[in-house]
Amino acid sequence: MDDLPGIVVTGVSGRMGQMLAREVTASGKARLVGALERPGHDWVGRDLGACMGGAALGVTVEDDPLPAFARARAVIDFTAPAATVAFAGLAAQARAVHVIGTTGLAPADLEALEAASHHAAIIRAGNMSLGVNLLAGLVRKVAAALDADWDIEVVEAHHRMKVDAPSGTALMLGEAAAEGRGIALADNMESGRHGLTGARAPGAIGFSAIRGGDIVGEHDVIFAGAGERLVLRHVATDRAIFARGALRAALWGMDQKPGQYDMVDVLGL
Numbered sequence: 001m002d003d004l005p006g007i008v009v010t011g012v013s014g015r016m017g018q019m020l021a022r023e024v025t026a027s028g029k030a031r032l033v034g035a036l037e038r039p040g041h042d043w044v045g046r047d048l049g050a051c052m053g054g055a056a057l058g059v060t061v062e063d064d065p066l067p068a069f070a071r072a073r074a075v076i077d078f079t080a081p082a083a084t085v086a087f088a089g090l091a092a093q094a095r096a097v098h099v100i101g102t103t104g105l106a107p108a109d110l111e112a113l114e115a116a117s118h119h120a121a122i123i124r125a126g127n128m129s130l131g132v133n134l135l136a137g138l139v140r141k142v143a144a145a146l147d148a149d150w151d152i153e154v155v156e157a158h159h160r161m162k163v164d165a166p167s168g169t170a171l172m173l174g175e176a177a178a179e180g181r182g183i184a185l186a187d188n189m190e191s192g193r194h195g196l197t198g199a200r201a202p203g204a205i206g207f208s209a210i211r212g213g214d215i216v217g218e219h220d221v222i223f224a225g226a227g228e229r230l231v232l233r234h235v236a237t238d239r240a241i242f243a244r245g246a247l248r249a250a251l252w253g254m255d256q257k258p259g260q261y262d263m264v265d266v267l268g269l
């Protein structure tokens with residue numbers, strides 16, 4: 001057991017943090033050697049298993065990242081942009097693989113990740129599930145096969161607590177569509193329509209977001225043509241799919257050189 005590679009989970013009290021802690025602990029492929037929460041959180045200083053309502057795990061929740069990262073081969077991080085940028089610098093310092101699921105990162109955040117990736121492997125994806133990464137490949141192919149008379153719309157739905165929009169997955173799918181069509185997403189994105197918007201810009205890729213209840217994550221990519229419509233859909237019903245992908249990425253990353261990677265690299269798609 002002691003020879004299994006050590007993994008630290010950040011944001012461990014969160015929806016994904018708890019799922020990840022369970023996935024790593026149950027995997028038989030890695031050991032949970034650290035569990036982090038933000039300073040002031042009431043789980044800090046307590047046993048993680050007890051905090052999650054189960055048996056003690058012998059892992060105390062901490063709020064100081066660097067000593068935890070120093071004991072780990074990989075850090076799995078589904079938190080928030082500011083925390084993720086800080087963790088990237090510290091994971092690089094500890095030469096630990098940094099698996100990033102956090103979405104809503106701004107361009108300046110991405111620059112900070114690029115700098116950190118010169119020292120350690122970073123694996124980042126807006127969605128770590130097998131299904132969504134396969135879907136992105138299909139979207140790229142369909143967009144390449146259809147001309148710009150087919151309007152592309154990405155519609156996503158998530159739980160009421162989600163703080164960013166469009167979702168990381170929606171942006172991934174939009175990027176795949178733009179790549180397939182040979183255009184830049186940044187120059188063709190239409191989102192947040194409201195009021196007297198005017199007609200849809202020709203060739204635009206549209207984004208709409210639904211927020212409500214406990215929806216885990218649903219994504220439709222609609223290709224709307226004259227007289228017909230093609231809809232490619234992914235529905236997540238269990239966050240375990242993201243945790244499974246993240247653990248796979250962490251284990252894969254341990255054999256990689258410093259640099260930036262995504263789930264297409266991990267899954268060999």
Ligand SMILES: NC(=O)C1=CN([C@@H]2O[C@H](COP(=O)(O)OP(=O)(O)OC[C@H]3O[C@@H](n4cnc5c(N)ncnc54)[C@H](O)[C@@H]3O)[C@@H](O)[C@H]2O)C=CC1
Nearest residue numbers: 011014015016037038078079083101102103126127128242
């Ligand atoms: N890439 C993927 O496959 C997926 C990505 N996500 C993304 O993961 C992120 C987290 O999602 P949820 O777990 O639903 O959110 P959540 O709000 O339930 O959990 C986030 C956790 O991070 C903690 N945190 C924030 N700052 C911290 C810091 N400085 N140090 C330690 N902990 C800190 C919070 O206290 C909280 O417990 C979001 O950006 C979400 O979009 C979620 C699911 C799948």
Ligand SMILES: O=C(O)C1=N[C@H](C(=O)O)C[C@H](O)C1
Nearest residue numbers: 103126127162167168169217
């Ligand atoms: O916040 C979530 O919950 C999710 N976030 C990711 C995203 O922004 O796409 C992945 C998944 O859809 C769940």
